Amino acid sequence: MSDALTTLRGILGPEAAALATESTVEAAAPYDPVRFEMAYAAVGRRVGSTPIGGGASLTDARGHAWTIADWGHDEAARAFLLLAASARVPADEQVAWIDGTYRAGALRERTALLRTLPLLPEPVRFLPIALDACRTSTQPVFEAIACENPYPAEHFSDASFAQLAMKAVFTGVALARILGLVSRRTPELARMAHDYAAERRAAGRDVPADLRLLETP
Amino acid sequence: MKLCDPHIHMSSRTTADYEAMAAAGIMVVIEPAFWLGQPRTHVGTFEDYFGSLLGWEPYRASQFGIRHFCTLALNPKEANDERIADGVLALLPRYLAKDGVVAVGEIGYDEQTPAEDRRFAEQLELARRFELPALIHTPHRDKKRGTERSLAVVREAKFPEERVLIDHNNEETLPLVLATGCWAGHSIYPNSKMDEPRMAALVQRYGSDRIIINSAADWGISDPLKVPKTVTAMRTAGIDEITIETVAWRNPIAFFAQSGRLTLDDAPAERPAAFEGNSVRRG
Numbered sequence: 291m292s293d294a295l296t297t298l299r300g301i302l303g304p305e306a307a308a309l310a311t312e313s314t315v316e317a318a319a320p321y322d323p324v325r326f327e328m329a330y331a332a333v334g335r336r337v338g339s340t341p342i343g344g345g346a347s348l349t350d351a352r353g354h355a356w357t358i359a360d361w362g363h364d365e366a367a368r369a370f371l372l373l374a375a376s377a378r379v380p381a382d383e384q385v386a387w388i389d390g391t392y393r394a395g396a397l398r399e400r401t402a403l404l405r406t407l408p409l410l411p412e413p414v415r416f417l418p419i420a421l422d423a424c425r426t427s428t429q430p431v432f433e434a435i436a437c438e439n440p441y442p443a444e445h446f447s448d449a450s451f452a453q454l455a456m457k458a459v460f461t462g463v464a465l466a467r468i469l470g471l472v473s474r475r476t477p478e479l480a481r482m483a484h485d486y487a488a489e490r491r492a493a494g495r496d497v498p499a500d501l502r503l504l505e506t507p
Numbered sequence: 508m509k510l511c512d513p514h515i516h517m518s519s520r521t522t523a524d525y526e527a528m529a530a531a532g533i534m535v536v537i538e539p540a541f542w543l544g545q546p547r548t549h550v551g552t553f554e555d556y557f558g559s560l561l562g563w564e565p566y567r568a569s570q571f572g573i574r575h576f577c578t579l580a581l582n583p584k585e586a587n588d589e590r591i592a593d594g595v596l597a598l599l600p601r602y603l604a605k606d607g608v609v610a611v612g613e614i615g616y617d618e619q620t621p622a623e624d625r626r627f628a629e630q631l632e633l634a635r636r637f638e639l640p641a642l643i644h645t646p647h648r649d650k651k652r653g654t655e656r657s658l659a660v661v662r663e664a665k666f667p668e669e670r671v672l673i674d675h676n677n678e679e680t681l682p683l684v685l686a687t688g689c690w691a692g693h694s695i696y697p698n699s700k701m702d703e704p705r706m707a708a709l710v711q712r713y714g715s716d717r718i719i720i721n722s723a724a725d726w727g728i729s730d731p732l733k734v735p736k737t738v739t740a741m742r743t744a745g746i747d748e749i750t751i752e753t754v755a756w757r758n759p760i761a762f763f764a765q766s767g768r769l770t771l772d773d774a775p776a777e778r779p780a781a782f783e784g785n786s787v788r789r790g
Contacts, residue, residue, distance in 0.1 A: 331604035335768060394554065396561035396605045428566045 294348050294409045298370040301342055301363070306370060309333060315374035323379075323387075330371050330391065334364035334398055342366055350408045354440045356469055361405060368402035369409070376410050385415050392419050401434035408441045417445055424454050429461060436468055443470025452479040455504060459486065465500045472503070480506045508752055511535040512734045513759035514642075514674060514692060514721035517564055517575065518556075519543075524724075524731045525571040531735035535771070537763060538564060539578040539613045539642055542585055544726050550594030553581075557602045565607060576769060578612035578642045579603060586626035587618065596629060603637040609766040610634070612642025613674070616653040619646065624660075631664045640670040640765050642692075645680065647699075654680040658687055670765055672719065675700055681709060685717065690762050694723035695733035703733070703740035710746055715753040719762065 299306040313329035314322040339362035349355045358366070372391075379387050388410065392403050404423050407416050420442065423435040435441060435454075442454050451474045458468060465471060483504035487497045510532045517525070517538050528536070538560055547553065560577040568575035579602050581595040603611065611634035616623050634641040643661075646653040654673065661671050668688030675694045676684060684691040693709070694700045701709075706720060722733035730736070734755055741751045763769045 327601055328604050331601070331606070334606045335770075394558070394601055396558075396607055397565060398606060400562060428563050430566065431562070 294350075295370065295373050297346065297348055298366050298373070301346060301366050302337070302370060305337055305367065309367060309371060310374060313371050313375070315371060315378055317377075321375070321378040326371065326375055327391075327394075330368060330399065331396070333367045333371065337363040337367045339364045339398065348409065350413075350440055350444075352444070354408075354444075354469075356438055356440055358405075358438070360438060361402075362398070364398055365402040365405055368399060369406040372403060372406045373409055381411070384411070388416055389419060392422075397428065397430060400428075400431050404431065404434040404441075405439060407435075408439065408444065413441065414445050420445065421450060424450070424457065432457065432461065433463060433467075437463060438467055438469065440469045442468070443474050446474075448474070448476050448478065452476065452482060455479055456482055456486065459483070459498060459501060459504075465503045475504060475506050477506055479504055508532055508738065508748075509534050509756050510734050510738065511537070511756050511759045512722050512724075512731070513537040513719060513763065514539055514694065514723050515731060516541060516723075516725035517568065518559060519726035520724060520731055522567070522571075525568060525573060528731055529571040529573055531732055533573060533734060535574045535576070535760065535769075536568060537576045537578065537609060537759070539610075539644075540580055541582045541613055541644075541725070546585065546588060548588075548590060550591050550598065553591070553595050553598060557598070561602070561605055561607055574771065576607050576609045576763065578610040579608055580612050580614045580630050580642075581626055582613050583615050583617035583623050583627070583644055583646070587620055587622045589622075592622070592626060596626070599630070599633055600637075603633060603639065606768060608639065609763040609769050610640040610642045610672070611637070612672075613644035614641060615643040615657050616646045617644075619649065619653055619656060627657075627660055628664065631660070631666050634670075635664075635666060638767070640672065640762060641666065643671060643673050645673060645675045647675075650675075650677070651679050651683075654683055658683060658689065661689065662687075672762055674721070675723070677701060678705070678709065681713065681718075685713060690717040690719055690758070692719045692721055694721055695730075695737050696723065697728055697730055703737045704744070706737050707740045707744040707746060710741060710750065710754060711744060715750045715758065717758065718754050719758050720754055721759075 310316045313326045342361050343359050346358045347355050348358055407413055420435050423431050426432055436458055442451055483501050490497045512533050515536050557579055565575040586592055611630050614627050614630045643657050671689040672692050673684045673689050674692035676691045681691055693706055695706055720737050722731050724731040738751055738755050
C-alpha cells in the first residue's frame with residue numbers, strides 16, 4: 291500500500307502535501323470526514339483531468355503491477371486521498387465509508403474510487419460496489435472497473451467475470467484492456483462468445499477480431 | 508454560431524433531442540435541479556437525482572459532443588414539503604462542492620409561502636458559502652409580485668446581484684430585473700411563458716446586456732430547440748449577429764463561469780458515438 295501512496299505522491303508533486311493537510315488525512319491532525327469529503331469533491335478543479343501519461347504503474351499487495359498512464363491527475367489525487375484516509379477511518383467503518391463516497395460521487399469521483407479499489411485494505415469487502423459499477427450504463431464508470439484494473443480478475447465469481455467480459459464486447463471495449471482475462475476464461479464464457487458471434491453473423495454484422503481471446507485454450 | 512441552453516431538464520429528454528440540439532449548434536447545456544412532475548417523498552431520491560445530474564446525464568450529453576453542467580438545490584415547490592426539506596438541505600453541502608455544479612438553483616418562489624421564504628434564504632447562504640451564483644425561478648402564478656419579492660430577498664441578503672440570474676421573465680418583469688444588477692433569463696415555450704417573436708422584440712427594446720434565453724424544456728410540452736429557433740427569430744427581426752451571440756452564448760457562459768467550474772477548455776466531450784443503431788451504448 292505504501293508503495294502506491296509513494297508513487298501517487300510523486301505524480302502529484304507539492305500538491306500532495308497541501309491535499310493531505312486540507313483533507314486531514316495526515317497523521318498529525320484529527321481526521322475530519324467533512325473536510326475529507328470537501329477536498330475529495332473539489333480536487334479535480336485544482337489538478338485537472340489530463341492523463342498522467344509516461345510509464346506510471348502501481349502494484350497491489352499480491353505483487354500484480356498495472357499501468358496507470360491513462361488515469362487523470364484528478365483520479366490520481368483522489369486515489370491518494372482514499373488511500374491516505376484508509377489509514378485514518380476505523381476498519382469496521384470502511385465499507386460504509388467507501389460505499390457512501392461512491393454513492394455520492396460525481397462521475398470522475400466514481401471512476402477514481404473504482405480504480406483505487408484493488409489498493410484498499412481487504413479489497414474483497416468492496417465487491418458489491420465493483421459489481422454495481424458493472425451494471426451501470428455510464429461507460430466511463432464501467433471502464434474504470436473493467437479496464438486496466440486487477441480487481442475483477444482477483445475477486446469476481448466466474449459468472450460475474452463472464453458478464454463483465456461480454457459487456458466489454460457489447461460496448462466496444464478492447465478485451466486486451468481487461469487484466470487477467472486469460473486466467474479467468476471458462477467454458478461458459480467461451481460458449482457465450484460463440485453464441486454472440488453467431489448472433490452477429492446472423493444479423494449480417496461483423497464479429498470483433500478480439501472475441502477469440504474468450505475461447506478456452 | 509455556438510449556442511448554450513442554460514436551463515433545460517435533459518433527464519426528461521431523449522437522445523433524439525440531444526442529436527437535434529447538437530446539429531443546431533448547442534454545445535453547452537445547464538440542467539437545474541427541479542421537481543419531477545409529482546412530489547418525491549424520500550430524501551434518498553434526491554441523492555440519486557443529484558448523482559444522475561453529476562454522472563449519467565453528463566455522460567449522455569458527451570456522446571453528442573455536448574458539455575453538460577448542473578445547478579443543484581431544493582426547488583421552490585418541494586420546499587413546502589416538510590417530509591423532505593430539512594433532509595435535502597442537509598445533503599446539499601456535500602453535493603455543492605462537486606465538479607460540474609455551476610450554481611445553486613432553482614431556488615425562489617412557487618406559491619410564495621413562509622416555507623419558501625425560509626428555504627430561499629437558506630440556500631442563498633449556501634451559494635455564498637460555496638462561492639456559487641444563484642439561479643432563481645420566478646413563479647407562474649402571481650409572477651410580478653414573486654419577482655419583486657425575489658429581488659427584495661437578494662437585496663436584503665446583500666447577495667452580490669451580478670451573481671444572480673432571475674429566470675422565466677416576461678415583458679412585465681424584465682424591467683424590474685434590469686433595474687437591479689441581476690441577470691434576466693427568459694424561457695421560450697410553445698404555449699406559455701415567452702415565444703420567439705416576443706423575445707426578439709424584448710432584445711430590440713432592451714439590448715443584450717445581462718439578457719439570457721433558454722428552452723426550460725422538461726417532461727411537459729416544451730421544445731429543446733427553442734434557443735436556436737429564437738436565434739432565427741432574432742435574425743428575422745434584423746437584430747445584429749453580435750447581439751444575438753451575446754444573448755445565446757456569451758451571456759450564459761459568462762454568468763455561470765462566475766462559479767469557476769464552467770471549464771470549456773479541458774478534456775473535450777467524447778466524440779459523438781456512431782454505435783450501430785444505438786445512440787447510448789448498451790451492454
